[in-house]
Amino acid sequence: MAYNADDTVSVTNELGKVTKYSFQTIEGVRRITSIQGEPSANCPNSNSTFTYDSNGLLKTKTDNKGVLTTYTYNARGLEISRTEASGTAQART
Template sequence: MRIQTSHRSYQYEDSRNPGLLIGITDERGVRFATWSYDDSGRAVSSQHSGGAGLTQIAYNADGSSSVTNELGKTTVYRYQQIDGVKRIIAIDGEPSPNCPASNSTYTYNDRGLVLTKTDAKGLVTNYDYNDRGFEISRTEASGTTLARTTTTEWDPNRFLPIKVIEPNRITVYSYDNQGRELSRQSTSR
């Protein structure tokens, strides 16, 4: 099936997965993006014209997935079910000549909110949340002399920050009754 627009056409021609987009053809009739899927409807590749930006995804028997980018670097994503949602708990990606290491690990609370993230250099970021699940504190490089904490105060009734305190500045926000930002004032610390 093809859907024509005045500028582009979108292809949904995979008989196994007729609702999934498999290609986009531009105004000149040139196919510039292509996706493919496995029998379960999971994406297994994405690329632009001529193979540019080729990304391939493999779904491993242990439940992890491996993503290989156009430069040949493979990154493995490991997951855990937390509160009924599949969450990333580790990213394993060794450095290559063209790509830096992308190793990270994550821990979560029982609500599925990130508590810690450890990056490829071993630096830990700690997160804290209010009862509504909004981030109220983030400390990067926790436990080191490089530690940086950002705190956020939230509107008591809406998902809108009213004050953000960063290491070098404080920003205060105000909103109208519809939640549209009226002002933003930043001062250096």
């Protein structure tokens, strides 16, 4: 594991493959905003991006295939809706 000057973290696995994690601090908590690397069985979320609302709740996730998942929460911060493949004919809630 390497902590980089650009506030990212790089993890190298036993096969020498590197996965780089980027972060954003929201409400004092560090949240992952992107994972860059070669997807594998142990890290299928590589090349994914994440966005958060002002409360630090996950708002969207785009996976390594470009599929967008959106999340909606109630006033207490509990997830009330999740739409996978948002904006496509394959969208499902």
